[in-house]
Amino acid sequence: MNFPVPISTDELLSTAQNENLYPKLIDQINKDFNLANEAIDFPQSTTPQELKIQIHEKIYRLIQYKYAELLNLLYIIDVPEDNIKQLDGSDIAALSEKIAFLILKREWMKVWFRNYY
Numbered sequence: 001m002n003f004p005v006p007i008s009t010d011e012l013l014s015t016a017q018n019e020n021l022y023p024k025l026i027d028q029i030n031k032d033f034n035l036a037n038e039a040i041d042f043p044q045s046t047t048p049q050e051l052k053i054q055i056h057e058k059i060y061r062l063i064q065y066k067y068a069e070l071l072n073l074l075y076i077i078d079v080p081e082d083n084i085k086q087l088d089g090s091d092i093a094a095l096s097e098k099i100a101f102l103i104l105k106r107e108w109m110k111v112w113f114r115n116y117y
Contacts, residue, residue, distance in 0.1 A: 003112060009101045012108050013048035024111045025104075026051070032107065036073040038062070055103065060096035074099075079106050 006012035016022040026042045029051075033040040040058060042051060062070035074084060079102050089095050 003109065006105060006108065009052050009097075009104055010048075012101075012104055013052065016108060016111070017048065019112075019115075021111050021115055022048070024115065025107060028107045028111050029055070029104075032077045033058075033073065036069070036076040038069060038073055052100070052104075056097050056100045059100045059103070060092065063092055063096055063099075070099075074103070077103055077106050079103060 004015055006015060013022070013025075016025045023044050026044060026046060030040060030042055038058070040054075042054070046054075059070065062073065079099075083102050084099070087095055087098050
């Protein structure tokens with residue numbers, strides 16, 4: 001089975017729900033954020049839309065106030081550095097949304113591979 005590469009956050013979250021892996025995705029996000037000392041605790045009842053918004057807001061705040069901690073988080077989650085370098089940093093809101101997607105995509109990859117292999 002080939003890894004389904006999502007093209008948007010909404011598609012990713014929808015796929016996670018359809019494959020009944022959404023709770024595992026939330027667990028993985030909580031685990032990695034806490035490993036990076038960026039305390040976050042999404043309950044299993046968090047809707048995909050809430051998850052998307054809250055991660056976007058968290059990344060936005062990290063870009064503005066704690067950039068070194070953001071880099072540490074990206075390292076711990078294992079977001080490819082090349083993907084980050086390709087982003088346009090002129091609009092912080094758009095940048096934080098793209099970084100949030102990259103984080104979700106990497107977390108989804110971990111959950112999907114662990115489930116299928």
